[in-house]
Amino acid sequence: MRLNLKIWRQNGPTAAGRMEDYVADHVSPDMSFLEMLDVVNEGLVKGGKDAIAFDSDCREGICGMCSLVVNGIPHGPDRGTTVCQLHMRKFKDGDTITVEPWRAKAFPVIKDLVVDRSAFDRIIAAGGYVSINCGGAPDGNAIPIAKEISDLAMDSAACIGCGACVAACKNASAHLFMSAKISHLALLPQGEVERSTRVVNMIEQADAEGFGSCSNEGECEAVCPKEIPISNIARMTREYVRALWFERGE
Ligand code: SF4
Numbered sequence: 704m705r706l707n708l709k710i711w712r713q714n715g716p717t718a719a720g721r722m723e724d725y726v727a728d729h730v731s732p733d734m735s736f737l738e739m740l741d742v743v744n745e746g747l748v749k750g751g752k753d754a755i756a757f758d759s760d761c762r763e764g765i766c767g768m769c770s771l772v773v774n775g776i777p778h779g780p781d782r783g784t785t786v787c788q789l790h791m792r793k794f795k796d797g798d799t800i801t802v803e804p805w806r807a808k809a810f811p812v813i814k815d816l817v818v819d820r821s822a823f824d825r826i827i828a829a830g831g832y833v834s835i836n837c838g839g840a841p842d843g844n845a846i847p848i849a850k851e852i853s854d855l856a857m858d859s860a861a862c863i864g865c866g867a868c869v870a871a872c873k874n875a876s877a878h879l880f881m882s883a884k885i886s887h888l889a890l891l892p893q894g895e896v897e898r899s900t901r902v903v904n905m906i907e908q909a910d911a912e913g914f915g916s917c918s919n920e921g922e923c924e925a926v927c928p929k930e931i932p933i934s935n936i937a938r939m940t941r942e943y944v945r946a947l948w949f950e951r952g953e
């Protein structure tokens with residue numbers, strides 16, 4: 704296939720960005736989207752030009768590093784798929800494809816398609832953990848947990864922290880990300896001890912980072928590569944109200 708690419712180039716956080724045109728030739732339908740960009744970069748480097756900067760690591764849909772808006776959709780047109788797992792068979796010879804970085808105030812562009820997502824790390828550091836000493840691994844049946852609850856907790860734990868939910872939201876809200884982490888821990892007995900401080904501290908940190916609030920658009924759920932449901936946001940809101948009213952007396 705021969706594809707026309709319109710790719711966002713930006714030299715640094717304070718530089719002005721612009722869309723630039725590239726042609727990707729001899730693209731195999733079996734290539735991943737990132738492999739196609741690797742081939743474009745090889746050509747640029749051979750021609751003495753600056754390679755297009757983009758993030759990736761595992762290329763297996765696990766790490767959450769890849770972060771491209773393809774044709775206006777975070778992670779591209781395949782539902783439940785990271786952009787590293789998106790394959791070129793989704794496109795046709797002669798297609799024009801736009802490629803942009805996540806766009807949100809809390810995710811400033813570092814270079815080209817790479818954004819700084821350390822705001823997510825600071826939200827996790829504010830409360831997305833269990834700090835009690837759990838000791839050694841207990842027997843699997845020592846703390847009985849209903850299957851329905853453990854399934855919900857595991858589904859929430861599938862969040863890879865990619866930030867597509869923020870990129871898709873008109874409010875640049877981090878609610879789906881936070882609610883996945885909060886649900887994962889709030890549903891399990893190990894997360895009970897810090898349940899109240901966790902939700903309050905994480906929401907306050909997200910506000911401080913400049914993420915917006917949730918207005919139930921559902922765009923986050925639609926683009927989430929791990930198909931985290933927005934019912935988690937309702938659980939997070941319940942956790943927040945409970946923490947403020949019953950634990951803090953506010
Ligand atoms: S909730 Fe989904 S879209 Fe948001 S960070 Fe987690 S995996 Fe990515």
Ligand code: FES
Nearest residue numbers: 762766767769787
């Ligand atoms: S590169 Fe790891 S999830 Fe895409």
